Amino acid sequence: xxxxxxxxxxKRHGHGxxxxxxxxxxxxxxxxxxxxxQGTYRFKNGAYYTGQYLQNxxxxxxxxFYPDGSKYEGDWVNDQRHGYGEYTYANGDTYTxxxxxxxxxxxxxxxxxxxxxxxxGGWVNGILEGEAELIHLNHxxxxxxxxxxxxxxxxYVFDIGCEQHGEYIQLEQDKGEEEEEPSLLIGPKWKASExxxxxxxxxxGENPPSP
Numbered sequence: 001x002x003x004x005x006x007x008x009x010x011k012r013h014g015h016g017x018x019x020x021x022x023x024x025x026x027x028x029x030x031x032x033x034x035x036x037x038q039g040t041y042r043f044k045n046g047a048y049y050t051g052q053y054l055q056n057x058x059x060x061x062x063x064x065f066y067p068d069g070s071k072y073e074g075d076w077v078n079d080q081r082h083g084y085g086e087y088t089y090a091n092g093d094t095y096t097x098x099x100x101x102x103x104x105x106x107x108x109x110x111x112x113x114x115x116x117x118x119x120x121g122g123w124v125n126g127i128l129e130g131e132a133e134l135i136h137l138n139h140x141x142x143x144x145x146x147x148x149x150x151x152x153x154x155x156y157v158f159d160i161g162c163e164q165h166g167e168y169i170q171l172e173q174d175k176g177e178e179e180e181e182p183s184l185l186i187g188p189k190w191k192a193s194e195x196x197x198x199x200x201x202x203x204x205g206e207n208p209p210s211p
């Protein structure tokens with residue numbers, strides 16, 4: 001069903017309301033028969049999107065409310081979360097930053113609601129990767145991540161005024177002589193090297209602490 005403006009060719013054009021055969025509804029702007037411009041699309045499962053459309057696709061700025069209570073507010077390209085936006089997850093966690101093809105990708109900040117911890121740094125296809133800082137209540141870790149885990153050299157900075165330098169080493173689980181299974185990777189293990197006063201940190205290496 002459609003109730004709204006049409007152009008001389010009889011196509012939906014201008015503002016209108018539509019009820020789709022699957023029970024979804026759209027209230028907004030049309031151009032030459034397709035959703036284009038500002039509008040609100042409600043899914044019968046309770047989800048809805050309000051924002052910009054281009055050629056029937058979410059494109060531009062918009063907010064999507066998902067059925068599980070989560071929501072995304074930000075840029076869309078061709079029906080995908082793409083550009084810059086903030087996602088609030090059903091458990092209260094939030095991610096604010098760059099998106100690419102629906103995934104967290106680029107630079108962004110993820111806040112864990114339960115602990116108040118914060119990851120600030122790089123993402124690749126939804127996974128923690130690149131230079132980053134993991135900020136906890138009274139200390140923080142600065143270093144690099146790969147495939148969601150810290151890797152290589154980094155340091156822990158404690159609010160009491162000292163730092164622990166070291167590196168994360170990837171361990172492989174020991175296996176018996178007969179086993180053919182590929183070795184299982186266990187989470188990386190922190191190997192501390194020294195404790196110093198606070199230093200300024202750059203991704204390219206440590207600046208020596210001042211005397």
